[in-house]
Amino acid sequence: MSARRAGLADRDGFLAWVMLLPSVIYILALVGVPFLLAVAFAFSDVTTGDPSYDFVGFGNFTAVFDDGVFWRSLWNTLLFTGCSMVLIVVFGKILANLLIADFHGKWLVRFLILLPWTTPVALSTISWLWFLDSIYSPVDWTLRHLGLIDQNVVWLGDPNTAMLSVILVQTWRLTPLAAVIVMAGLVAIPRDIDEAARIDGAGFWRRMFEVTIPLSLPVIAVAALFGAIMTFTDMTVSYVLTRGGPTHATDVLASWAYFRGIEGGDVGQGAAIALFLFPILLAGVVAILRAVRRLEAR
Amino acid sequence: MTNEALRRRYARRHVAARCGLYAAAVLSALVCALPFLWSLVSAFKQNRDLYDPESNPFAFNEPATPDHVTFLFADTPFPTFVLNTLLVGGAVVLLTLALALPAAYSLARLNRPWGTPMGIAIFLVYLVPPSLLFLSLTRVVVALGLEDSLWSMIVVYPTITVPVSVWLLIGFLKAVPTDIEEQAMVDGHSRLGAFVRAVLPLVFPGLVAVVVFSFTLTASEFVYALAFVSSSPEMVVSTGVPTQLIRGDVFFWQSLQAATVVTAVPIAFLFNLFLDRFVTGFTMGAVKT
Numbered sequence: 386m387s388a389r390r391a392g393l394a395d396r397d398g399f400l401a402w403v404m405l406l407p408s409v410i411y412i413l414a415l416v417g418v419p420f421l422l423a424v425a426f427a428f429s430d431v432t433t434g435d436p437s438y439d440f441v442g443f444g445n446f447t448a449v450f451d452d453g454v455f456w457r458s459l460w461n462t463l464l465f466t467g468c469s470m471v472l473i474v475v476f477g478k479i480l481a482n483l484l485i486a487d488f489h490g491k492w493l494v495r496f497l498i499l500l501p502w503t504t505p506v507a508l509s510t511i512s513w514l515w516f517l518d519s520i521y522s523p524v525d526w527t528l529r530h531l532g533l534i535d536q537n538v539v540w541l542g543d544p545n546t547a548m549l550s551v552i553l554v555q556t557w558r559l560t561p562l563a564a565v566i567v568m569a570g571l572v573a574i575p576r577d578i579d580e581a582a583r584i585d586g587a588g589f590w591r592r593m594f595e596v597t598i599p600l601s602l603p604v605i606a607v608a609a610l611f612g613a614i615m616t617f618t619d620m621t622v623s624y625v626l627t628r629g630g631p632t633h634a635t636d637v638l639a640s641w642a643y644f645r646g647i648e649g650g651d652v653g654q655g656a657a658i659a660l661f662l663f664p665i666l667l668a669g670v671v672a673i674l675r676a677v678r679r680l681e682a683r
Numbered sequence: 684m685t686n687e688a689l690r691r692r693y694a695r696r697h698v699a700a701r702c703g704l705y706a707a708a709v710l711s712a713l714v715c716a717l718p719f720l721w722s723l724v725s726a727f728k729q730n731r732d733l734y735d736p737e738s739n740p741f742a743f744n745e746p747a748t749p750d751h752v753t754f755l756f757a758d759t760p761f762p763t764f765v766l767n768t769l770l771v772g773g774a775v776v777l778l779t780l781a782l783a784l785p786a787a788y789s790l791a792r793l794n795r796p797w798g799t800p801m802g803i804a805i806f807l808v809y810l811v812p813p814s815l816l817f818l819s820l821t822r823v824v825v826a827l828g829l830e831d832s833l834w835s836m837i838v839v840y841p842t843i844t845v846p847v848s849v850w851l852l853i854g855f856l857k858a859v860p861t862d863i864e865e866q867a868m869v870d871g872h873s874r875l876g877a878f879v880r881a882v883l884p885l886v887f888p889g890l891v892a893v894v895v896f897s898f899t900l901t902a903s904e905f906v907y908a909l910a911f912v913s914s915s916p917e918m919v920v921s922t923g924v925p926t927q928l929i930r931g932d933v934f935f936w937q938s939l940q941a942a943t944v945v946t947a948v949p950i951a952f953l954f955n956l957f958l959d960r961f962v963t964g965f966t967m968g969a970v971k972t
Contacts, residue, residue: 396874404785405789405801411842416842426822436825494709501715504950507921508921512719618812642814
């Protein structure tokens with residue numbers, strides 16, 4: 386028998402708590418408390434100029450509801466999220482198949498494919514700002530020289546094309562993330578299932594739609610929800626690309642909360658707007674959990 | 684059909700599949716990287732080349748010039764932004780490891796009944812978006828007297844990096860056989876000693892992956908950095924470049940493009956080195972032991 390006395394460093398139950406506690410306290414202090422604070426602000430008249438707290442009940446919410454811009458940004462958020470999510474998943478699945486394939490120069494291709502996601506979003510969006518410029522846009526130059534358009538499309542100046550641009554840039558930037566998530570799922574599919582289907586004479590498309598996609602459905606769902614949550618709460622693309630314009634055509638809830646709460650200084654109204662992100666976010670999280678559970682049950 | 688004909692048919696089909704694969708690879712790489720390739724070209728363009736709607740945007744119509752890149756490094760605060768990003772990133776990575784490593788060990792190895800649900804709960808914190816918290820966190824930062832300081836980001840960013848890192852580390856720790864600790868404990872180490880001496884060296888590759896991942900997340904963050912810091916000398920790359928390299932309506936386009944490429948390439952390079960490890964970490968985290 387060991388003569389060494391079992392010290393505190395050996396008691397699993399004690400150790401488990403001591404090792405976990407710093408993280409839990411930190412997260413409670415800087416995520417939990419700010420969240421409660423955000424709820425409290427939504428019912429207050431706090432502004433950046435006058436930070437004293439006065440309870441105003443649902444005053445902020447009535448003010449926010451009376452503002453057409455709020456409804457516009459809510460609709461924009463849903464449109465932005467819905468369209469981006471579908472595109473992200475479709476392209477993400479295609480890229481994932483490419484990422485697991487074997488070919489020469491794979492390293493370089495992977496590097497180039499990951500660029501949109503690993504680059505700080507504010508910087509890559511700046512590149513797009515010039516790509517979609519009203520006069521010098523390389524996109525328009527190409528289209529002009531292909532003879533597809535006579536005059537430049539003013540991408541960011543028209544409400545419809547501005548929204549389209551924001552959606553496409555967001556899709557471009559999040560697709561690599563979805564691809565990596567789906568790739569993780571594809572790697573986990575046992576190769577012999579695919580081999581068996583191949584021996585049975587199933588072609589590429591048949592194997593794709595009847596074997597691979599059904600088996601990786603949970604992980605595709607996870608990728609879709611990640612894309613949705615990150616798009617739903619994102620303001621960077623529309624902030625850098627259009628500042629929410631032209632006339633709020635690309636304002637989303639997050640950017641509108643920023644303009645109201647930080648640039649407009651009305652913390653109460655900003656918090657009330659941001660709070661609308663929460664119920665939909667919660668639904669998304671529950672959906673992710675269920676998808677993950679199905680993944681584990683497999 | 685003879686064997687020979689069959690063989691040739693399969694060979695033909697194989698060649699076709701390879702061609703399709705390479706075509707798809709080249710096309711996807713182009714779509715993803717085109718803005719960056721184009722940034723690289725325009726960073727070296729002369730003004731009268733760039734500001735001519737008729738000149739080919741993908742080629743040099745006038746001789747290339749390094750002036751705008753030199754300008755970026757010599758006459759703009761860009762070097763300061765890079766230094767700040769490295770400082771914030773380094774500090775956040777250290778804080779993250781200090782918090783996440785013990786937490787992950789506790790959740791992966793010490794067999795508490797609440798291990799798995801707690802791990803999932805911590806991971807879900809990652810999905811709480813900055814756009815929901817930035818208003819109240821800005822008030823917290825002001826109350827702590829950290830506004831317009833790098834410290835504001837160092838203190839707050841681990842809220843983003845800790846949850847992901849805990850999840851990744853749980854995955855890496857589960858991959859280490861329990862025998863290793865048991866052997867170390869038989870050899871006279873305490874549980875904690877076994878973790879430090881026997882397990883840590885084995886998860887070192889995983890630790891490096893977590894460091895890279897946390898740093899990438901930190902460098903990309905935008906909303907908090909924008910809300911907390913408004914003075915140029917304390918800005919990081921992700922906020923400094925879009926807000927400070929534009930004077931009024933004047934964009935320093937070539938310098939902006941150079942800044943994008945200079946930032947994008949090293950991060951993507953590092954990330955690519957560790958991609959396979961991230962994938963393993965994420966999937967292992969969900970596996971029950």
